[in-house]
Amino acid sequence: MTDKTIVFVTCESMEQASQIAETVVKEKLAACVNIVPGVRSCYVWEGKLTWSEEVLCLMKTTRGRFDQLQDRVKSLHSYEVPEIAAVPIEDVFRKYAEWVDESVT
Numbered sequence: 572m573t574d575k576t577i578v579f580v581t582c583e584s585m586e587q588a589s590q591i592a593e594t595v596v597k598e599k600l601a602a603c604v605n606i607v608p609g610v611r612s613c614y615v616w617e618g619k620l621t622w623s624e625e626v627l628c629l630m631k632t633t634r635g636r637f638d639q640l641q642d643r644v645k646s647l648h649s650y651e652v653p654e655i656a657a658v659p660i661e662d663v664f665r666k667y668a669e670w671v672d673e674s675v676t
Contacts, residue, residue, distance in 0.1 A: 575660040575671055576637060578630040580644055580653065581612060588626040591647050600640040601630040602674035634659070636675045 578601070582588040585608055592604035607627040614621055632640055634657075641655050 572659065572661050573663050573668060574634045575663055575668055576632055576634055576657040577660060578628075578632060578637065578640060579656045579658070580628040580630060580648075581610060581625040582628060583623075583625060583649055585626050587647075587649060588628050591644060592628055592630075594647060595630060595640060595643055598643065599674065599676050600636055600643055601632045602671040603631045605629040631671055632675050633671065 580588075580591065582591065585606070588606045592601075592606060595601040596604060605628070607629065610625045610627045612623045612625050614623075630640065637657050644655055645653060
């Protein structure tokens with residue numbers, strides 16, 4: 572087990588995803604953000620079954636930076652309840668893990 576995590580964040584548009592990605596990388600809250608367009612989401616919101624076209628961000632960070640990353644994403648996000656879900660990375664290439672540590676200070 573490592574202290575590295577991948578944080579999933581869905582966004583309403585490519586523009587929003589890009590703005591959030593640039594901000595969290597510049598502020599050293601995430602080492603890298605992959606932006607995956609074309610995500611189709613199905614969920615219940617306010618009692619209604621809803622389908623949305625979204626953009627998925629995969630943010631690489633450390634457990635120690637998660638709370639700050641979460642707060643920053645919430646401040647930039649348009650959703651009332653944004654998806655911000657961290658998944659621990661159990662195994663990782665050592666050099667990549669070192670790069671993440673250097674990138675999120």
